[in-house]
Amino acid sequence: MTIRVLIADDQALIREGLAVLLAAQADIEVAGEAADGREAVDRTARLQPDVVLMDIRMPVLDGLEATRQITRAGLAGKVLVLTTYDLDEYVYQALRAGASGFLLKDASANTLTDAVRVVAAGDALLAPSITRRLISEFARLGAVRAPARAQLDRLTDRETEVLTQIAGGLSNAEIATRLVIAEQTVKTHVSRILTKLDLRDRAQAVVLAYEIGLVKPPQDP
Amino acid sequence: MVFDAPRWRAVTRGMATVPSELWRDLNPMAGAPLRRWHAPRLPWAGWLPHTLVLAGAVVVGVLAWRAVSSAAPDAGQGAVLLGALQGVPLVLCLYRPMAGWWVSLIAGMLVSEVSRAGALGPVWAEPAVLAHLGVLALVALRTRPRVLVEMWLLTLLAGAILVQRMPAGYDATDLLELSALSAVALLTAGALRGRGEARRRLAEQERVSATERERRAMLEERSRIARELHDVLAHHMSVIAIQAEAAPYRVTDPPHPLTRSFATIHSHATDALIELRRVLGVLRATEPTAETAAPIAPQPTLRDVDVLVAGARAAGLTPVVAVTGTPRPMPPGLELSAYRILQEALSNVMRHAPGAEVDLEIAYQPSTLRLRVRNGPPSSPPAPSTGTGHGMLGMRERTAMLDGRLTTSPLPDGGYLVTAVLPERKGEGS
Numbered sequence: 001m002t003i004r005v006l007i008a009d010d011q012a013l014i015r016e017g018l019a020v021l022l023a024a025q026a027d028i029e030v031a032g033e034a035a036d037g038r039e040a041v042d043r044t045a046r047l048q049p050d051v052v053l054m055d056i057r058m059p060v061l062d063g064l065e066a067t068r069q070i071t072r073a074g075l076a077g078k079v080l081v082l083t084t085y086d087l088d089e090y091v092y093q094a095l096r097a098g099a100s101g102f103l104l105k106d107a108s109a110n111t112l113t114d115a116v117r118v119v120a121a122g123d124a125l126l127a128p129s130i131t132r133r134l135i136s137e138f139a140r141l142g143a144v145r146a147p148a149r150a151q152l153d154r155l156t157d158r159e160t161e162v163l164t165q166i167a168g169g170l171s172n173a174e175i176a177t178r179l180v181i182a183e184q185t186v187k188t189h190v191s192r193i194l195t196k197l198d199l200r201d202r203a204q205a206v207v208l209a210y211e212i213g214l215v216k217p218p219q220d221p
Numbered sequence: 222m223v224f225d226a227p228r229w230r231a232v233t234r235g236m237a238t239v240p241s242e243l244w245r246d247l248n249p250m251a252g253a254p255l256r257r258w259h260a261p262r263l264p265w266a267g268w269l270p271h272t273l274v275l276a277g278a279v280v281v282g283v284l285a286w287r288a289v290s291s292a293a294p295d296a297g298q299g300a301v302l303l304g305a306l307q308g309v310p311l312v313l314c315l316y317r318p319m320a321g322w323w324v325s326l327i328a329g330m331l332v333s334e335v336s337r338a339g340a341l342g343p344v345w346a347e348p349a350v351l352a353h354l355g356v357l358a359l360v361a362l363r364t365r366p367r368v369l370v371e372m373w374l375l376t377l378l379a380g381a382i383l384v385q386r387m388p389a390g391y392d393a394t395d396l397l398e399l400s401a402l403s404a405v406a407l408l409t410a411g412a413l414r415g416r417g418e419a420r421r422r423l424a425e426q427e428r429v430s431a432t433e434r435e436r437r438a439m440l441e442e443r444s445r446i447a448r449e450l451h452d453v454l455a456h457h458m459s460v461i462a463i464q465a466e467a468a469p470y471r472v473t474d475p476p477h478p479l480t481r482s483f484a485t486i487h488s489h490a491t492d493a494l495i496e497l498r499r500v501l502g503v504l505r506a507t508e509p510t511a512e513t514a515a516p517i518a519p520q521p522t523l524r525d526v527d528v529l530v531a532g533a534r535a536a537g538l539t540p541v542v543a544v545t546g547t548p549r550p551m552p553p554g555l556e557l558s559a560y561r562i563l564q565e566a567l568s569n570v571m572r573h574a575p576g577a578e579v580d581l582e583i584a585y586q587p588s589t590l591r592l593r594v595r596n597g598p599p600s601s602p603p604a605p606s607t608g609t610g611h612g613m614l615g616m617r618e619r620t621a622m623l624d625g626r627l628t629t630s631p632l633p634d635g636g637y638l639v640t641a642v643l644p645e646r647k648g649e650g651s
Contacts, residue, residue, distance in 0.1 A: 017460070106491040
């Protein structure tokens with residue numbers, strides 16, 4: 001099964017370069033391109049790609065707002081934010097908007113194609129460095145909003161434990177080692193957590209874990 | 222009282238410095254000449270104080286001469302000499318305040334002594350009082366309060382010496398008189414000096430803070446320009462990175478040296494981006510404001526001028542845009558600067574000529590881009606200017622950065638014209 005990708009970027013040369021890269025992969029197909037946020041939302045609705053590569057700084061409608069509209073409309077496409085800058089504000093806002101991953105434009109072809117596959121598979125692309133940044137962003141925001149502390153009651157103790165590890169930026173394999181369980185079991189826990197908490201993916205799980213205060217950001221980031 | 226050795230030593234050490242301190246204060250060469258009077262509306266009045274003092278010196282000199290010659294009719298030349306000696310310190314005071322004061326003190330003592338001629342009479346002769354009060358006032362205008370006190374005490378001491386030479390029966394009332402008068406003269410002149418000094422300091426401070434403000438505005442503008450340009454640069458770099466990464470996929474079985482070469486380009490572009498992000502981080506961190514926060518719209522280019530014009534129209538202006546020559550894509554830095562210059566010019570019009578007609582011209586010339594923003598007179602009176610002159614500064618900085626030319630001039634009809642000529646630099650050569 002091929003992964004269908006929509007590329008949204010206002011620079012034609014970037015779109016074209018990305019298209020060449022992705023089209024060279026046997027399991028990836030470029031479904032379309034968009035030159036601004038508005039087009040990105042429209043084409044995601046029409047073309048129903050599996051993954052949307054989304055630039056943040058675009059005319060008409062910026063990538064953050066486009067991501068918000070795509071996830072709010074419940075469209076199928078998972079958003080992988082691809083930007084020139086690694087600003088903390090971007091990372092945080094992108095994940096809050098519902099993005100499944102965050103990547104820099106100078107990522108290598110391998111990283112990029114892997115990222116597309118990971119996000120398409122429903123796993124979040126959260127490199128440890130990004131998680132650290134996320135943590136410091138939460139530390140900066142300070143106040144913990146507790147809208148859904150009660151949601152945790154739906155989880156078993158084990159699942160809460162796994163969620164805590166996810167929020168720490170650990171991969172399934174790492175969590176398996178740490179909790180001394182099989183990786184397959186971790187996967188089952190993760191998907192139950194996502195279902196119970198009604199989350200799109202792992203990235204949203206991290207955001208939630210911080211927002212309800214399950215994980216406390218270190219005081220000194 | 223307990224004997225406190227260290228404190229005592231400190232006191233004696235302090236006492237030891239008294240003579241040298243006194244000498245520094247009362248050194249005849251000390252003090253600055255009297256400045257010309259600064260009256261902007263009366264340019265001829267600059268030397269007025271000096272002239273008045275000179276006249277006063279002549280009057281005092283004549284009075285002293287007459288006092289001496291009436292007391293000692295056979296003094297002759299000596300009386301003239303003493304009269305002159307009494308008048309000179311006032312003039313000397315204009316240039317060497319402390320020297321004038323010393324001469325006045327000595328001359329006053331001599332004139333008083335001679336005109337009293339060993340009889341009972343005023344301690345200080347009248348001309349001596351007049352001259353010395355004048356001198357004290359003139360010195361006090363330019364001297365620290367401590368020196369004034371020292372001068373007053375020494376004057377008192379001189380009076381006491383004169384009293385010592387007096388025959389018995391003197392009741393010392395007129396010595397008190399002179400002491401009081403001289404204290405008043407000193408205090409008045411000292412207060413005037415203090416006021417002048419305070420005013421001068423205030424003016425100085427205002428000047429400094431204005432310069433400081435200007436400097437800060439310029440730095441802010443420059444860091445804004447730097448931020449935007451680095452931003453544009455970062456976008457270029459990411460295009461290079463992606464294109465270098467994509468290049469080998471364009472052909473089947475790319476030769477190894479080719480892929481290696483593109484890998485090198487990619488890794489260098491990545492390094493450059495890392496550095497650029499660092500620089501941008503610094504430039505943003507200097508003043509975290511809404512403006513420096515992570516922008517979510519791309520940097521504007523000349524294609525976005527329509528949006529700018531629509532904004533100006535919404536603000537009540539009637540802008541007309543004319544594009545001459547064949548539009549062509551310009552280097553991004555130039556397009557960004559051109560956009561910002563037009564933006565600043567329009568916002569200046571909004572500020573200073575609300576409701577005015579505005580002609581914008583964007584002329585694509587063979588090797589330059591020329592921008593002209595001309596506005597007519599305001600249709601309604603402008604609000605009092607609250608601008609910091611930031612706009613004009615920004616235009617100048619941007620034009621200068623591109624080696625361009627900016628001219629701004631008011632028009633006879635009450636309007637204003639801004640012209641910027643920006644040379645287009647192609648990639649090759651410079």
